[in-house]
Amino acid sequence: MNKENTPQDKNINTDNPKMRKPGGHGPMGGYTGEKAKDFKGSIGKLAVYLSKYKIKIIIMIIFAIGSTVFSIVGPKILGNVTTSIFKGLMAKISGTGGIDFEKIGRTLLFLLGLYITSSIFSLIQAFIMNKISQNVTYQLRKELSEKINRLPMKYFDSKTHGEVLSVVTNDIDTLSNSLNQSMMQIITSVTSIIGILIMMLSISLSMTLVALLVLPLSGVLISFMVKKSQIYFKSQQEYLGHVNGQVEEVYGGHQVVRVFNGEEKVIAEFKEVNNSLYDSAWKSQFYSGLMFPIMSFVGNIGYVAVAVLGGYLVIQNRIEVGSIQSFIQYVRNFNQPIGQMAQISNQIQQAAAASERVFEFLSEEEEIQDVDNPVSTNGIQSTVEFKHVKFGYTPEKIIIKDFSSKVEPGQKIAIVGPTGAGKTTIVKLLMRFYDVNEGEILVDGHNIKDFDRSELRKMFGMVLQDTWLFHGTIMENIRYGKEDATDEEVIEAAKAAHAHHFISTLPDGYQMELNEEANNVSQGQKQLLTIARAILADPKILILDEATSSVDTRTEVRIQKAMDNLMKGRTSFIIAHRLSTIRNADLILVMKDGDIVEQGNHEELIVKGGFYANLYNSQFEQTA
Known part of the structure; x- marks a missing residue:
């Protein structure tokens, strides 16, 4: 359908690269790490969906805590084994005893059981969390799908396809991944930090204080690296969107590029955006890659300090040898959940931003609900009357100022005028x-x-200039006009639309599958299929928007004859740019700037010599 006077045409900012090519969080662009405008509100709405799974979440938390606790106890038991071995060796050297391997074996088996139990608990909680996150995203996808069908056309006219697609795909996927990972990591990280801190304090207060002294330094460095890398990660995703968009754009119009020798310009544009992507990508990876060695360096400083102090305390007989080993393991494990918490905060921000866009979509104004006692369409004779119609896509800009006309049943009405009329x-x-x-x-x-x-809308049948066919057989695409139609009815409709001949020459005929873009048939053949679909629907009112614009002249004449038969007894509205196709219309409405400036049949309007006559004659003028 021609998108005349629609907000989408008028409001697109071509200076904005995100509107020009996919970027940001568009379908090709990935995520830029943007923050939610209303973090608390978005998380609160998400919590409502999660509240349906309270019992499962509680069970998941119990298993997560159990898994973490069992793994935390391990180093302490292992330290006791080390102490037993050390004491046994010392006793053997002094001749007062030896190593109790039986006791050590039982302890190690018990430790192995703890680790196995911890792993089982971890698997169970991961399984439960995965089910919860998938159920939530399934519900949201379902609601989004239902919402799309309740939204008015003005919403889609004011949004790009990429924006709508991004909500249904990227935002939901980000939400799913963030839920699945962040919730588990929050529970395990918090439990680990608290549990490890308790175990460290149970071994030595002084060693714990020394270990904690390096945390502020580690936190400052991590925070700096996260902020620095986040800037470049954001740029990386944006430029990745530009690269993908440019490649997609060039690939889609490759023939045009080749015809106009635009290869060098295309390559230059690609190099420019690719260099920008390279620059931001290596910087983001560099800064994020520094995080681990910096944490390792700071952690090693802590290990050295702990080892020195631990050795001193062993000499003073204030702690056991095995306690040093346990403590160093706890220090190493203590840094890991702290690093995870930094990553989790970013995931939560992404989840909040994604959920905010999803809930904004779900809260969009819907089409006004139908009346309680609607008028029945049975027996409708299709008399159509416009009475002083005024309309604008925005209230401040009225484009149809005063439209009045009456159409009798069975009349063929042509609507003509310049683009944007x-x-x-x-x-x-x-x-x-x-x-x-x-x-x-x-x-x-x-x-x-x-x-x-x-x-x-069931009373109307439409054939648009922009054809729409879906991935499926030709038979299924035609039957879309009438779901319960028999194969014979479909074939008859195809014959009436003069599509039967070309369908019969295709591999598999009516059972041939159209691909996702339906480009395995020509544009003219696609138009014939949509006409066959409209014929099959057998509507009371027909709307033809440049329905024969994509077919050759000979086929157009044949389709016009089929259309004339189809339109008998039906009110028909024909939007036309080629005025030669509507000469036999019962009434021609000539529009200019939203108003009907002339109306009548072809002969009357030509004799009048007004705006229509100028439009009609201009088609046959020859330029010098």
């Missing part, structure tokens, strides 16, 4: 994709607002 807008109003600002549209004397929307 409001031709397609009239059709959108007729099908209640938009509601009029003032005036009314009547069908058989009933305001279209008094009909059920779905029932109202």
Whole structure:
């Protein structure tokens, strides 16, 4: 359908690279690590969905804590084994005893059992959390899918396809991954930090204080690296979107690029964005890569200090030898959850930003609900009347100022005019994709607002300039106009649309599968299939928006004859740019700047010598 006067056409900012090419959090661009505008509100709404799984979450938390506690106890037991071996060796050297291998063996078996139990608990809690996150995302996807069908057309006219697709795909995926990882890591990290700190204090207060002294330094360095790398990660994702968008754009128009010898310009543009991506990518990886060696360096300082102090305390007989080993393991394990918490904070921010966009989409204004007692469409004779219709996509800019006309049943009405005159807008109003600002549209004397929307739209059959076919067989695509149609009815509709011949020559005929882009048939053949679909639907009112624009002249003549037969007894609205195709229309509405400036049949308008005559004659003018 021609998108005349739609906000999408008028509001796109071509200076904004994110509107020009996929970027940011678009389908090709990934995520830029942006923060949610309302962090608490977004997390709160997400918590409502999670609250349905309270019991499972509690069970998951119990298993997560159990898994962490069992793994924390391990180093302390292992330290006791080391102490037993050390004391046994000393006793053997002094001749007063030896190593009790039986006791050590039992202890090690017990330790092995603890680690196995910890792993089992970890697997159980991971399984439960995965189920919860998938259930939540499944519910959100379901709600998004249902929401899309309840949104008015003005929403899609004001948003790009990438923006809508990003919510349903990228935002949901980010939410799922963040839920699955961050919730488990928060529980295990907090439990680990508390548990390890308790175990360290149980061994030695002084050693614990020494170990904790390096944490501020580690925290400052990690915070600096995270902030620095985040800037470049954001740039990396943005430029990745530009690279993907440029490649997709060039690939889609590769023939045009080759015809106009634009290869060098395309390569230069790619080099520019690719160099920007390279620059931001290596910097982001460099800074994030520094995090581990810096933490290791700071951690090693702590190990040295702990080892020196521990040795001194052993000499003073204040702790056992094995306690040093246990303590060093705890210090090493203590740094890990702290680093995880820094990563978790970023994941939570991403989850909040993603959930905010999802909930914003779910809270968008829906189409006005249908009336309680709708007018029945049974027996409708398809008289259509426009009474002083005023409409604008935005209240401050009215594009249809005062439109009035009456169409009798069975009449063929052509709507003509220059681009942007409001031709397609009239059709959108007729099908209640938009509601009029003032005036009314009547069908058989009933305001279209008094009909059920779905029932109202069943009265219409549309053939658009922009064809839409889906991945499936040709038979299934034609049958989309009438789901319960038999194969014979589908074939008859194809014959009426003059599509049967070319379908019969295709591999597998009516059972041939169209690919996702339906580009394994020509543009003209796609148009014939959509016409066959409309014929099969057998609607009361037909809307043809440049329906034959993609077919050759010979086929166009044949389709016009088929359309003439189809339109007998039906009210038909034809939007046309080639005025030669609508010469036999019963009524021609000539539009200019949202108003009907002339109306009548072809001969009357030509004799009048006005705006229509100028439009018609201009098609045959020759330029010098």
